[in-house]
Structure formats: C-alpha cells, structure tokens
Amino acid sequence: MIYGYIRVSTDKQTVENQRFEINQFCEKQDMLVSKWIEETISGTKNVEDRKLGTLLKKMKKGDILVCSELSRLGRSLLMIMGVLNECMNRDIEVWTIKDNYRLGSDISSKVLAFAFGLSAEIERNLISQRTKEALARKKSEGIVLGRPKGSKSSKTKLTGQEKKIKELLDKNVSYSAIGRILGVHRLTVTSFVKNNRELLE
Incomplete structure (x- = not known):
C-alpha cells in the first residue's frame, strides 16, 4: 500500500500544500495514494504519541510512505533516523518529494538518510x-523585544478575510457557519466582527 503522510505543527499551517505536492508527485509516478494520514502536532513529540507511530506499526513489507520532506517525520536527527531505521529493517520504503529521496533497505539509502539527518540537525542548531545571538545583541543595545506588555497583535487568523466575512454576513450566514467555512471557532468570528465593525459595514 502507498500511504500519504502529512504533518503540520500548528492549526495555522495548511495541510493542503502538502496534499497537493504528494498528489502531483504520485500522478507523475503513476501511483495512487491508498490512505492519507494527517496530523497537527509538533515534530518534537515522540513518534509513539503521533499518528505516524500507529501507522508504522501496521505498515507491511513493500509498503511505501510518501511525505513532502524528511523533516515531516521529526524535528531531530535521532527521531528521523529512528523512523527510517524501522522502515528499512522492515523493507518499507520512504519517498520524499522536496528532498527527492527513495529510501529503502540498501546501504546507500542508510548512508544518505544519515547524512541528511545530520546536516538538517546542524542547520537547525x-x-x-x-x-x-541576534536577540542578545539587540537586548544589549537597549532595544525592547516583542510587543509592549499588555498590547495585542493587530493581526488575527481572520485578518485579510474581511471581504469574505462581509459577503457572508450580508447573506445572514451565522457566526458558527462562517467559522466552519473559514476553519475557525465561532468565538473567533464573533470577536473579529466585534473589533472590526467599521471594516465590515
């Protein structure tokens, strides 16, 4: 079976870009994703505590795991290597799109995976x-970092969606329905409308 794996760190990030990349890739390879696994969770979480861990347990020899890039599997060298090692030992292939890797159980795949993981870890560090260092330098120069205490950011999840929200409100669409359409909670819509009435009139 071919599994498409998508992971985002926060709900602000969209899964659609990764899904599009995987679908486009599979079409070119004349492949069809058998099942999608999506999760919104930090890559620092243990694999066992993620849907990825459950998926790995049920994957079988010859299965293929497709993801946009190796960093979707984890945020550390040891975690990525742990996932790849398990897959290689069980003859499960890992294919990535941006990195363009086809990792199997052969020695060259193991060396390549190790080199990639190591370089990614060094780059993050x-x-x-x-x-x-940049923050420490600014602080030493007396520059105040971050927003003033007690202030709120002018940007929200709905910033830039004013026109769409106004059109829905004009059609008497409820806040709950608007929230579902835009992928946010009803209270987020309520708060946004309350704070931006002049833009929505």
Whole structure:
C-alpha cells in the first residue's frame, strides 16, 4: 500500500500544500495514494504519541510512505533516523518529494538518510544559535523585544478575510457557519466582527 503522510505543527499551517505536492508527485509516478494520514502536532513529540507511530506499526513489507520532506517525520536527527531505521529493517520504503529521496533497505539509502539527518540537525542548531545571538545583541543595545506588555497583535487568523466575512454576513450566514467555512471557532468570528465593525459595514 502507498500511504500519504502529512504533518503540520500548528492549526495555522495548511495541510493542503502538502496534499497537493504528494498528489502531483504520485500522478507523475503513476501511483495512487491508498490512505492519507494527517496530523497537527509538533515534530518534537515522540513518534509513539503521533499518528505516524500507529501507522508504522501496521505498515507491511513493500509498503511505501510518501511525505513532502524528511523533516515531516521529526524535528531531530535521532527521531528521523529512528523512523527510517524501522522502515528499512522492515523493507518499507520512504519517498520524499522536496528532498527527492527513495529510501529503502540498501546501504546507500542508510548512508544518505544519515547524512541528511545530520546536516538538517546542524542547520537547525546554527539557526537557533544565530537567533539567540541576534536577540542578545539587540537586548544589549537597549532595544525592547516583542510587543509592549499588555498590547495585542493587530493581526488575527481572520485578518485579510474581511471581504469574505462581509459577503457572508450580508447573506445572514451565522457566526458558527462562517467559522466552519473559514476553519475557525465561532468565538473567533464573533470577536473579529466585534473589533472590526467599521471594516465590515
């Protein structure tokens, strides 16, 4: 079987981009995804606590796991290697689109997977270190970081959707229905309308 795996870290991120990439890829390969597995969870969570862990337990020899990139499997070298090692030991292939990898049980796949995981880990550490250094430098220069205490961001999940919301309100669509259409909670719509009445009139 061919499994399409999609993971996003927060509900603000869309799964549709990953789904589109996987579908486009499979069409070119003349393949058809047998089952989709989607989850909204941090890649730092243990594999066993994710849908990915449940999927790996039921996958069989010859199955293929397709994802947009290896980083969808985890956020650390050890986690990614753990998933790949289990798949390779059980003759399960892992195909990635952006990285363009076809990882199986052969030695070259194992070496490639290790090299990728190691470089990704080093890059994340470097980015983290650069960010910390930049913040420390700004702080030492007396620059106030972040929003002033007690202030709120002017941007929300619905920022930029004013026109759509106004059209729905003009059609007497309920806040609950608008929330379902835009993928947010009813209270989020209520709050947005309350704080942006001048834009929606």
